[in-house]
Amino acid sequence: MGVVTSLQVAERAGVSQSAVSRVFTPGASASAKTVEKVKKAAAELGYRPNMMARAMITGKSRIIGLVVAYLDNQFYPLALERLSNALQAKGYHILVFTASNDNDHVARVVEELMDYQVDGIITASVGMSSELTQRCEDARIPIVMFNRGQDGGNVSSVTSANLDGGRKVAEFLLACGHQSIAHISGWLGSSTGRDRKLGFTRTLTQAGIASRVMDGMYDRETARAATLDLMDRRTPPDAIFVGNDHMAFSVMDCLRTEMGLSVPNDVAVVGYDDVPMAAWGAYNLTTMRQPLNRMVDATIDLLLSQVEDKTAPPRAIEIDGALIQRSSTRKPKDTTNEGF
Amino acid sequence: MGVVTSLQVAERAGVSQSAVSRVFTPGASASAKTVEKVKKAAAELGYRPNMMARAMITGKSRIIGLVVAYLDNQFYPLALERLSNALQAKGYHILVFTASNDNDHVARVVEELMDYQVDGIITASVGMSSELTQRCEDARIPIVMFNRGQDGGNVSSVTSANLDGGRKVAEFLLACGHQSIAHISGWLGSSTGRDRKLGFTRTLTQAGIASRVMDGMYDRETARAATLDLMDRRTPPDAIFVGNDHMAFSVMDCLRTEMGLSVPNDVAVVGYDDVPMAAWGAYNLTTMRQPLNRMVDATIDLLLSQVEDKTAPPRAIEIDGALIQRSSTRKPKDTTNEGF
DNA sequence: ATGAAAGCGCTAACAA
DNA sequence: TTGTTAGCGCTTTCAT
Numbered sequence A, B: 001m002g003v004v005t006s007l008q009v010a011e012r013a014g015v016s017q018s019a020v021s022r023v024f025t026p027g028a029s030a031s032a033k034t035v036e037k038v039k040k041a042a043a044e045l046g047y048r049p050n051m052m053a054r055a056m057i058t059g060k061s062r063i064i065g066l067v068v069a070y071l072d073n074q075f076y077p078l079a080l081e082r083l084s085n086a087l088q089a090k091g092y093h094i095l096v097f098t099a100s101n102d103n104d105h106v107a108r109v110v111e112e113l114m115d116y117q118v119d120g121i122i123t124a125s126v127g128m129s130s131e132l133t134q135r136c137e138d139a140r141i142p143i144v145m146f147n148r149g150q151d152g153g154n155v156s157s158v159t160s161a162n163l164d165g166g167r168k169v170a171e172f173l174l175a176c177g178h179q180s181i182a183h184i185s186g187w188l189g190s191s192t193g194r195d196r197k198l199g200f201t202r203t204l205t206q207a208g209i210a211s212r213v214m215d216g217m218y219d220r221e222t223a224r225a226a227t228l229d230l231m232d233r234r235t236p237p238d239a240i241f242v243g244n245d246h247m248a249f250s251v252m253d254c255l256r257t258e259m260g261l262s263v264p265n266d267v268a269v270v271g272y273d274d275v276p277m278a279a280w281g282a283y284n285l286t287t288m289r290q291p292l293n294r295m296v297d298a299t300i301d302l303l304l305s306q307v308e309d310k311t312a313p314p315r316a317i318e319i320d321g322a323l324i325q326r327s328s329t330r331k332p333k334d335t336t337n338e339g340f
Numbered sequence C: 001a002t003g004a005a006a007g008c009g010c011t012a013a014c015a016a
Numbered sequence D: 001t002t003g004t005t006a007g008c009g010c011t012t013t014c015a016t
Helices: A006-013 A017-024 A032-045 A051-058 A075-089 A103-115 A130-138 A162-175 A191-206 A220-231 A245-258 A292-308 B006-013 B017-024 B032-045 B051-058 B075-089 B103-115 B130-138 B162-175 B191-206 B220-231 B245-258 B292-308
Strands: A063-068 A093-098 A120-124 A143-146 A156-160 A181-185 A211-215 A239-242 A268-273 A286-289 A316-319 B063-068 B093-098 B120-124 B143-146 B156-160 B181-185 B211-215 B239-242 B268-273 B286-289 B316-319
Touching: A006 A017, A006 A032, A017 A032, A051 B051, A063 A075, A063 A103, A075 A093, A075 A120, A075 A292, A075 B075, A075 B093, A093 A103, A093 B075, A103 A120, A103 A130, A120 A292, A143 A292, A156 A162, A156 A191, A156 A292, A162 A191, A162 A239, A162 A268, A162 A286, A181 A191, A181 A220, A191 A211, A211 A220, A220 A239, A220 A245, A239 A245, A245 A268, A292 A316, B006 B017, B006 B032, B017 B032, B063 B075, B063 B103, B075 B093, B075 B120, B075 B292, B093 B103, B103 B120, B103 B130, B120 B292, B143 B292, B156 B162, B156 B191, B156 B292, B162 B191, B162 B239, B162 B268, B162 B286, B181 B191, B181 B220, B191 B211, B211 B220, B220 B239, B220 B245, B239 B245, B245 B268, B292 B316
Parallel strands: A063 A093, A063 A120, A120 A143, A143 A156, A156 A316, A181 A211, A181 A239, A239 A268, A268 A286, B063 B093, B063 B120, B120 B143, B143 B156, B156 B316, B181 B211, B181 B239, B239 B268, B268 B286
Antiparallel strands: A093 B093
16 A cells, blocks of 8 residues: 555545545535545545645645753753643644754754744754844744743743742742852853843842852753852852752752752752652752743744744743742741742 | 745756756756856755655655653653754654553554654654554554564564563562562553563562562652552562662652651662663662663664665564662672672 | 646656 | 656645
8 A cells, every 4th residue: 555645535436636635624615425425435545635745735834843952851851742742732743853052053953944844943942043033034934932032132932030030039048048149050151041040149139148150051060060169168058049950959969969968957959940850759849930831832822823923023921930949948037028 | 035946046046947956966966067056046045955845756754753652751851862863963853742652642643643754653652552553564654662562563673671671680689688579560551561570570489589569650659659558568578679760769759758768778779771860869779771872773773774675674672781780779798690 | 516727846757 | 967847745726
C-alpha cells in the first residue's frame, strides 16, 4: 500500500477528486450521500489528507516552531509538554528546535523554522535580537517569547511579573529579619534575570540594605561557585535569593552537603519558578511561583490570535505569581506587610 | 515581502527557475557562474527553499516524529534534547507529540504523524501495540522505540540491558549483605519495567531470597504509597530497588522526610537511569546507568539507516550500563564478585 | 452540490 | 550545463 491519495479514494467512491477534498476540508460542503460514500472508501483505504499538500495551498502548515535552550531546568520540559498538549488540542503541532543562547545559533534555527513554513514561533528560554524579530515580521511569522522579554522591541512576550517578583522576595526576606542578603541572579543577559534582580535590589536599597549580587548564569555549577564565594566572605549572607529554582537546588546542595550548613537555620534560600521539584521533601524550597498553566494559555492565545489575524499588534503579557513559603526559609517575624 | 519563490530568484538572476532549484538541491550541479548569480540574487531577496514543496516531490520531509509521554522524568527531556541536537546536525527536525500511554491515544497520535509524512518515528517512554507498528510498516514509515521493547514484535528498539541491569542490582545488594529486599518496579505494563524486575527477582530467588515487588507505575505518588506500605510491614526491607531514578527520589523523600529514616543506614535505595539529578547532593543515589548518549546515537543510527534503506530489517539493540555506587547504599562487604 | 481545471513551489526527467 | 515540461497531492475557483 504505502500512500493513499484522494484520487484513489475518489475512484473507489465513484466521485470526483474534488468531492473527496471537500469532504475532508473543514469549511466545505457536500451532500450527505457523497460524504457517506467518501468516508466509507477513505476508511477502507486508510486514507488521510496529506498535510504537506494542504499546507502548500492554504499557506498554513498548522505547525508551530518551538525554540528552546535549557531542557535541564524542569520548568521548560513542563512548559513544552503543556504547550504541546494545548496546541495538539487545537490541531497544531510543534516542531522543536534546540538552540544555545548564542544569537547566531538562534538566527540559524529561525531560518530553518521558516523553511518549514511554520505558522508561528514560540521561543522559550532564549532571547532574540530585534533584527531577528524583524526578520520574522518581514516573513509574516508571528512570534511569542515565553519567559523572556525584549527591551526595546515590539515582540509579543509572556512572562511572570519579574520586577514585582523580585520585590516580593526582598520584602519577604526583610520581614523574616534578614539583614545580610545576597542574590545569585539568573543570567543577566536575559530580561528575566535582570528584572528579578532589579526588583530585588531596588527594594533592598530602599530599605537601606546593601545587596551582593552574583550572576548565576542559570547554571548549577556557576551557582555553586557563587555560593562558595559568598559564604567565604567576612560577613556571609544569612539569606540568598536565587534567580531560579534550578540553581537554588544547587545552592542548597552546596550549602548542606558541601559546607555542612543548615537551611534555613544558617542560611535561608529562596528560588523562583516553583517547579514541582521545589515541593519535594529533599528541598522544600520557598519560591516565587510562575503560574505555568496560565503562562502557557496566554502564550497560545496570543500566538494563535496573531496567526489568525496578522494585523494583531504584539503584546507583552505579565502574569502575576505568589510567593510560596516552604521550609527553606523561616517564618516572617514582621507581619505588618503580608503582601509578598 | 513575505514569501520569496525560486521563480523570483530566477528572474532576478536571469536564469531559469530550475537553475535556481539545482543550486539549492544537494545532489545537483550547475556552473560556477550560475551558482554565483543565483546565490547572489537569493541572498538579496532572502530566499530559502520551501521544505513543504520539496517534501512533496522527493517524498522525504526530513521530519522525524517523536512521541513522548512523561516529561517529568528528567531522563526524557534530556533524551529529547540530545535527539533533537543530533538530528538537527543531520538536517532532520523533530515534530513532537505528547501522548499518554493509552494505546488509543498513541494510535491517534501516530495517524497525525503520518499526516505530516514524517520520514520516521521515535517513541520514547511509550509502548506500541503490534497492530500499530504494523500500520506504520504498511505506510512504510520506519520506527524505533526508545527505552521500550515490544515482546513478540519485529520493531526496532533501543534499550539498556534491563534484564542484566536488574541482575546487577540484585548482586550488588546481596554483596552489601542485605537480606530483606524489596522492589518498587517500573510500570509492569512496560517491557522495561518487566525486564528490570525479572532480572532482579530471578537473581534473588537463585540466592534463596524472597523479594517483595510492588508496581510503582513510574509515578512519584504511587512509589511513595508503595514505600509506606512496605515499611509498615512486620519485617520492613533494609534495601529497596526502585525501577527508575524518578521514583527513587520520591522513595528517598518519603523515607527521610516523612518517616525520619536514614538512607542508607536504615534503608538502602538503588535507582535506575542515572539522570544528572541522581548525582546531586540531596540524593547521591546509587543507580544503574543508562548511557543516554550511546542510546541516542544508536537510536538515530538505526532509524536513519531504515529511512535511507527501507528494506533494512528491524533490530533490537541493547546498550550495556554500569552500576554507579553513591551514598544511598553502603559499600559491599562481599567483594568476591565485583561484576555488578 | 458537483466536476473540470488551475496552480501552490518545488524537483526531476527530458531535450537541446 | 541549461531550459522546458510534467507532475507531487491537494484546495479552490469556475462552470455546470
